[in-house]
Amino acid sequence: MSLAPLPRIIIEPLVRAALAEDFGLAGDITSAAVIPSDHRSTVVMAARQPGVVAGLDAAELAFQLVDPAITLKRHLPDGAVVEPGSVIATIKGPSRGLLSAERTALNFLGHLSGIATVTAGIVAAIRDTKAAVVCTRKTTPGLRAVEKYAVRAGGGMNHRFALHDAVLIKDNHVAIAGGVSEAIHRAKTSVGHMVKIEVEVDTLDQLHEAMGEGIDAVLLDNMTPDQLREAVSIVAGRAITEASGRVTPMTAPDIAASGVDLISVGWLTHSAPVLDIGLDFIEAAGRNAAPLRRTAQAFLSL
Incomplete structure (x- = not known):
């Protein structure tokens, strides 16, 4: 049986609430101070341990709500089995938005993938x-x-x-x-x-x-x-x-x-443990690319 996605009307309020909790009253002051407004980046969302993916709609929506200019290309669907290093999606867009949304996106994706992973373990048993x-x-x-x-x-x-x-x-x-x-x-x-x-x-x-x-x-x-x-x-x-x-x-x-x-x-x-999924920096375009590459790598690991 195919996995039917949840309607956006169910997911969006949850993602908006999570972003609002993270942005507080002033937004992402770190990215605003460190990253030029015109800078763009490409990152890949990759598994760091074996498991089953779930929550891509919530993750993608987190990026889109922060900045509609961000695009996410899925390489694997929800329900897919991943191994360490499996690339789940490629995300491109303004660097500030990528850094501002990444934790909310990963919180949803890691938590829901963790649930899918332990469920798959019982199903297999x-x-x-x-x-x-x-x-x-x-x-x-x-x-x-x-x-x-x-x-x-x-x-x-x-x-x-x-x-x-x-x-x-x-x-x-x-x-x-x-x-x-x-x-x-x-x-x-x-x-x-x-x-x-x-x-x-x-x-x-x-x-x-x-x-x-x-x-x-x-x-x-x-x-x-x-x-x-x-x-x-x-x-x-x-x-x-x-x-x-x-x-x-x-x-x-x-x-x-x-x-x-x-x-x-x-x-x-x-009680399902989070599945470890990270955003790995690929390239930075625009001015000051070298120092920004180091900055992005540091922030994306937090």
Whole structure:
């Protein structure tokens, strides 16, 4: 399945907010003081470690919003696998704008590529099973749409986007409602026919109770592979089965082998390390090219 880009209307407010945070009340005073206004440069955006690319739309928009004269040519798309030295894009334009936008662009690209990379690692670990990897709502405030997009770039799938997407009855809901059956009954009498209902269970007894009420999906929380296999047998295809808890690239194969449909992993979005991507200076045109080459190289490494 091809990776559909996010609409600009979703990405632009995030990039504008990030640029505004960086520019403050006076803009990039360093580049304004050091770089002549008519100076132009060419840089390449390159990977410094292996991974999967995600976030090029946000990165490109950061440059364009700072200076529309900047152009970015992509050599690889989001979802592409990169090795150290892989050139992702070439960027040309006024040097001041390049230096002013580079950190915001790299912040988005490195963060989202990091999410795509760890997602791809889990996906690869379970490639021989039917299970799919999904993310959760454990996202950076304000960045949920782009972080969930990065999961898709890494070959994963998305769980619900927000509280209004679907009903997910968790342990605290059950405790307050007075039981699994009562919580499901209340949900069914309150939401419309288009809304899916999923229930989190910690034990096989709870699973039996939930399945007796008829639900769309069941979240099997912190169960062992043996318990998961038994749970899949109990469900017998009557609902989507989702495993969560203690998922790593090492544990994922055994979890997936139990026969579950989905494996949800919160740390894909809340703890993925940044993928190291840098801007490497290629050439400087115009006056004072030699000293400016050294200046640009110094700034682009920050």
